[in-house]
Amino acid sequence: MRSLGRFTTAFVGGLQLVMSLLTTETALAKDQEIKEFLLDNGLKVILLEDHSAPTATFQIWYKVGARNEVTGRTGICHLLEHMMFKGTTRYGKGEFSRIIAKNGGNENAFTGKDYTAYFERFASDRLALSVEMESDRMQNLLLDEREFQLERDVVKEERRLRTDDDPVAAVVEEVYAAAYKVHPYHSPVIGWMSDLDAMTVEDLRSCYKRYYSPNNGTIVIVGDVNTEEILPKIRREFGKIPPGPVPPRVLSKEPRQMGERRICVKREAQLPFLMVAYHVPNIGHPDEFALEVLEKIVSQGESSRLYRKFVYDTQIASFVGGDYARVSADPTLFYFYGGLRPDRDVNELEKGIQEEIERLKNEPVSDQELEKAKNQIEAAFIFGRDSNFYQAMQIGILETIGVGYRVLESFVPSIRKVTKEELMRVARAFFTPENRTVGVLIPEKKEKSGSSGPGF
Amino acid sequence: MKFLCRTFGGVFALAAFPAMSFSVGTNDRTVITNGVVLLTYPRPTLPMVYVSMRIRAGSVFDPQGKTGLSSMVARLLTRGTRNRSAHDISEAIDFVGGEMGAASDEDYTLVTLKVLKKDIALGMDLLSDILLHPAFRSEEIERQRSETLSEIIHDKDDPGKVADKRFSQIVYGGHPYGLPTEGLETTLPVITREDIARFHETYYGSNAAIVSIVGDVSVPEARSLVEKYLGSWQRKEVPPIAVAQLPVPSSPVVEVIDKDLTQANVLLGHPGIRRSNPDYYAVHVMNYILGGGGFSSRLLKNIRDERGLAYSTGSSFDAKYAAGSFHVGLQTKNSTANEAIRESLSEMRKIRQDLVREEELQEAKDYLMGSFPLRLDSNSKIADYLSYVEFHDLGLNYFEEFSRRLAAVTREAVLNAARSYLYPDHFVLVVVGKEAEAKIHLDEGSSVTSR
Numbered sequence: 001m002r003s004l005g006r007f008t009t010a011f012v013g014g015l016q017l018v019m020s021l022l023t024t025e026t027a028l029a030k031d032q033e034i035k036e037f038l039l040d041n042g043l044k045v046i047l048l049e050d051h052s053a054p055t056a057t058f059q060i061w062y063k064v065g066a067r068n069e070v071t072g073r074t075g076i077c078h079l080l081e082h083m084m085f086k087g088t089t090r091y092g093k094g095e096f097s098r099i100i101a102k103n104g105g106n107e108n109a110f111t112g113k114d115y116t117a118y119f120e121r122f123a124s125d126r127l128a129l130s131v132e133m134e135s136d137r138m139q140n141l142l143l144d145e146r147e148f149q150l151e152r153d154v155v156k157e158e159r160r161l162r163t164d165d166d167p168v169a170a171v172v173e174e175v176y177a178a179a180y181k182v183h184p185y186h187s188p189v190i191g192w193m194s195d196l197d198a199m200t201v202e203d204l205r206s207c208y209k210r211y212y213s214p215n216n217g218t219i220v221i222v223g224d225v226n227t228e229e230i231l232p233k234i235r236r237e238f239g240k241i242p243p244g245p246v247p248p249r250v251l252s253k254e255p256r257q258m259g260e261r262r263i264c265v266k267r268e269a270q271l272p273f274l275m276v277a278y279h280v281p282n283i284g285h286p287d288e289f290a291l292e293v294l295e296k297i298v299s300q301g302e303s304s305r306l307y308r309k310f311v312y313d314t315q316i317a318s319f320v321g322g323d324y325a326r327v328s329a330d331p332t333l334f335y336f337y338g339g340l341r342p343d344r345d346v347n348e349l350e351k352g353i354q355e356e357i358e359r360l361k362n363e364p365v366s367d368q369e370l371e372k373a374k375n376q377i378e379a380a381f382i383f384g385r386d387s388n389f390y391q392a393m394q395i396g397i398l399e400t401i402g403v404g405y406r407v408l409e410s411f412v413p414s415i416r417k418v419t420k421e422e423l424m425r426v427a428r429a430f431f432t433p434e435n436r437t438v439g440v441l442i443p444e445k446k447e448k449s450g451s452s453g454p455g456f
Numbered sequence: 457m458k459f460l461c462r463t464f465g466g467v468f469a470l471a472a473f474p475a476m477s478f479s480v481g482t483n484d485r486t487v488i489t490n491g492v493v494l495l496t497y498p499r500p501t502l503p504m505v506y507v508s509m510r511i512r513a514g515s516v517f518d519p520q521g522k523t524g525l526s527s528m529v530a531r532l533l534t535r536g537t538r539n540r541s542a543h544d545i546s547e548a549i550d551f552v553g554g555e556m557g558a559a560s561d562e563d564y565t566l567v568t569l570k571v572l573k574k575d576i577a578l579g580m581d582l583l584s585d586i587l588l589h590p591a592f593r594s595e596e597i598e599r600q601r602s603e604t605l606s607e608i609i610h611d612k613d614d615p616g617k618v619a620d621k622r623f624s625q626i627v628y629g630g631h632p633y634g635l636p637t638e639g640l641e642t643t644l645p646v647i648t649r650e651d652i653a654r655f656h657e658t659y660y661g662s663n664a665a666i667v668s669i670v671g672d673v674s675v676p677e678a679r680s681l682v683e684k685y686l687g688s689w690q691r692k693e694v695p696p697i698a699v700a701q702l703p704v705p706s707s708p709v710v711e712v713i714d715k716d717l718t719q720a721n722v723l724l725g726h727p728g729i730r731r732s733n734p735d736y737y738a739v740h741v742m743n744y745i746l747g748g749g750g751f752s753s754r755l756l757k758n759i760r761d762e763r764g765l766a767y768s769t770g771s772s773f774d775a776k777y778a779a780g781s782f783h784v785g786l787q788t789k790n791s792t793a794n795e796a797i798r799e800s801l802s803e804m805r806k807i808r809q810d811l812v813r814e815e816e817l818q819e820a821k822d823y824l825m826g827s828f829p830l831r832l833d834s835n836s837k838i839a840d841y842l843s844y845v846e847f848h849d850l851g852l853n854y855f856e857e858f859s860r861r862l863a864a865v866t867r868e869a870v871l872n873a874a875r876s877y878l879y880p881d882h883f884v885l886v887v888v889g890k891e892a893e894a895k896i897h898l899d900e901g902s903s904v905t906s907r
Contacts, residue, residue, distance in 0.1 A: 050501075052499060052501040052502075052833075053829065053832065053833035053834070054829050054833075055829045055830055055833040085751070093761070094751070094757070094761060097750075097751035097752060098751075098752055098819070101749065101750070101751070101752045101819065101822075101823045102752075102818075102819040102822045102823060102826075103822070103826055104822065104823055104825065104826020104827040104828075104829075104830070105826075105827065105830075106750075106827065106830060121830055122830075123826060123827075123829045123830070126826075149764070150761070150762075150763070150764035151764065152764075153764030153765070154760055154764050154766070154767055155767075156789075157719070157764075157765070157766050157767040157787065157788060157789065158767035160718040160719045160787070160789060161719060161767055161768070161787050164718045164719075165615060165717045165718055165719055166613075166614075167613050168613075267716070268715065268716040269613050270609045270610060270612045270613050271606070271609060271610060271613075300550065301546060301549070301550035302534075302542075302546035302550070303543065303546040303547045303550040303551075304550070308543070311603065312542070312543075312599070315599065315602060315603075318603065318606040318607055318610055319607075319610075339610055341602070341606040342605075342606055342609055368551070371551070372547075372550055372551045372553075375551060375552055375553040376550065376553040377553070378553060379552065379553025379554065379571075379572055380553060382502060382503060382504055382572060383504060383570065385502055386502055386504065386834045386835050386836070387833075387834055388833065
């Protein structure tokens with residue numbers, strides 16, 4: 001069903017496609033010219049003209065996400081994102097969406113651990129509307145108490161839908177909470193239920209005041225846009241907004257993990273699910289490229305190691321994968337996961353995944369596998385340029401987490417340099433028992449007429 | 457697998473093109489000698505090619521008792537040909553970073569290929585091999601059967617899918633549209649190799665195939681690729697898809713599936729319209745106002761914005777070739793399920809009662825016409841769209857036609873569409889949730905079945 005609504009990326013939806021989307025690098029070849037401007041009030045503007053279709057994407061990124069939240073107050077950024085559609089001093093509740101729609105546009109927003117972003121997609125001649133309306137809600141948000149109460153109920157429904165009633169998502173949430181004890185990646189983007197209950201409109205107001213300022217934002221426009229036309233409009237509308245306070249930095253660091261952690265989730269479910277996660281470096285660390293190649297070798301396509309072994313050959317699992325959440329502000333996780341087939345033992349899958357991990361440490365991959373992984377990354381890089389939205393998203397994330405979009409230029413060449421020896425070294429360095437967090441879903445069947453639910 | 461259909465957004469897949477920025481001239485549609493219809497749209501900006509094929513071999517042709525057959529055939533295509541093993545195929549496409557897949561939907565089987573321009577010959581060679589020479593080896597059949605059966609079990613943990621399967625089964629009655637394309641736990645075990653080979657032999661004919669090629673390829677290039685790689689494909693006497701008449705329930709049919717969930721997953725609806733129904737456009741506009749229009753729709757405003765009952769809600773007409781269905785869908789905490797159901801019915805009644813406001817109608821048209829460039833701004837979107845237009849025989853001028861037909865819809869036509877195609881007293885309601893908390897009841901006190 002259509003996921004209608006302000007959506008939340010990262011950990012909320014479990015092993016979300018969004019995550020792999022963002023870790024599969026794409027975009028930018030040399031023939032593309034990205035233009036960058038910095039307004040006096042600190043707002044950064046990045047434009048990429050691409051005239052292959054008469055459409056454009058406008059995105060505005062704020063450097064604030066679940067990463068900036070504290071215990072007892074999780075979910076504020078995400079709920080604030082919802083409230084950004086509930087009216088300003090200039091436009092009433094729902095007007096934002098209505099105006100965009102009647103101009104043929106699509107709009108939405110997403111909150112992650114490292115960012116909050118808003119976007120509109122339009123036929124290219126309507127882009128000025130984004131400039132006008134996004135500059136308005138950067139400064140004039142209402143944050144009405146009654147609307148807050150209603151929207152909190154909506155977000156609680158969103159949490160029930162995405163996490164509470166989805167056994168796999170519930171395991172993912174638990175694994176992150178166990179793997180991170182100190183760093184705020186511990187908590188889900190959508191927030192813990194009791195934090196949602198405890199939240200007040202004042203919490204949102206202080207978040208808005210602290211983080212929604214030009215000096216904490218980045219505008220990204222990709223598509224059939226003319227820089228000479230749109231830039232003066234941006235300067236006019238956003239340029240008059242005074243800079244806000246410099247937001248506090250996140251100083252929290254996750255200490256080194258000193259031994260395996262295990263969690264299990266017992267609930268009504270059909271079949272077991274397993275997730276094995278390791279702390280690894282994020283983008284900006286020299287090992288990011290080797291980790292990215294490892295992810296492809298274990299997980300990309302039906303010829304990848306995990307699929308071949310567990311789905312095709314031994315048939316222990318229904319689905320398997322590996323995911324490296326590379327594009328992240330702080331050190332991140334590399335995880336392996338799989339869903340069991342009926343009558344198979346979850347320990348068998350865990351043992352098998354362990355064997356695959358040991359193989360990565362002890363045996364060099366074949367020339368063919370290494371070349372295949374690199375080809376996959378390069379092809380995905382080119383395919384990604386077929387979407388304005390995706391390219392804007394990449395630029396926006398890279399800017400927001402602080403590494404900058406220019407890393408895209410050297411991405412494929414850096415991937416091409418990765419060697420078999422590096423892969424083994426990296427696997428040995430990070431895939432250690434001490435550094436591991438294991439999550440298991442243990443199904444508890446409902447005791448009712450002996451069957452396992454509806455018979456279809 | 458469901459592609460365009462069955463999502464709230466499904467109806468949005470239909471949009472028109474502004475004549476100035478996108479048009480498909482007659483040169484871009486070719487029927488090659490064996491009957492393959494080729495639609496080409498060159499977009500040389502990126503060195504990639506996307507190929508989308510629709511073959512009239514969907515689950516609508518699954519024989520009684522063999523539900524899942526068309527899907528088995530589709531999924532087995534990439535699992536081995538006369539000359540290539542399953543692994544040879546995945547290794548070949550993975551090695552060049554390409555993607556190739558085949559899956560069955562109700563009306564057709566969709567086969568797609570995405571490769572870099574330099575790999576198009578390899579891609580077409582693979583595509584041709586899997587379509588023309590699948591081996592259907594016994595061990596691959598067993599493997600596929602087991603894979604599909606375990607996916608079906610995993611799907612029972614997705615309340616939305618559980619609700620959708622049951623809802624379709626009731627609304628479509630005995631028609632194959634009412635059964636899951638991937639098959640049933642009871643039917644998959646009885647599908648034989650012979651069934652599979654015969655299905656392929658019967659339905660996979662060149663004259664049943666629509667091929668759209670979009671990307672860094674010219675019209676003559678596309679034509680010669682198709683002639684070279686699909687030219688030896690044989691025609692078949694493919695039967696037409698028979699139109700179905702679905703009975704509308706005489707009184708509400710309510711079914712609750714009890715699961716230990718925090719939310720009730722609600723689907724409420726009834727038979728809808730075929731794609732070829734002349735009222736399609738009025739229905740499309742009416743549904744946009746009712747529940748298809750995202751944040752602008754009446755259902756969302758009522759249920760989410762005014763009451764905070766659900767994160768997502770909407771309505772959709774799923775108009776397939778032989779028949780269609782309508783549904784409202786939402787998820788809300790168990791204790792507010794009755795309220796959300798009541799409001800959904802009330803919105804259905806309201807749009808049947810009064811003319812929509814002039815402003816609402818205008819905004820619906822403005823969105824539906826103004827947003828169409830967004831439906832066509834990537835290679836895959838354009839290719840899938842061209843195939844859709846061809847499959848439903850909407851004509852090469854469809855792009856202008858859509859806008860013209862949409863523009864002609866009046867408030868009276870919307871009211872008429874609501875009165876003709878919404879049945880707030882004759883619906884099927886499926887709720888998957890915690891029965892003891894949801895306590896589903898209708899105001900009229902009709903009977904509720906639980907499972």
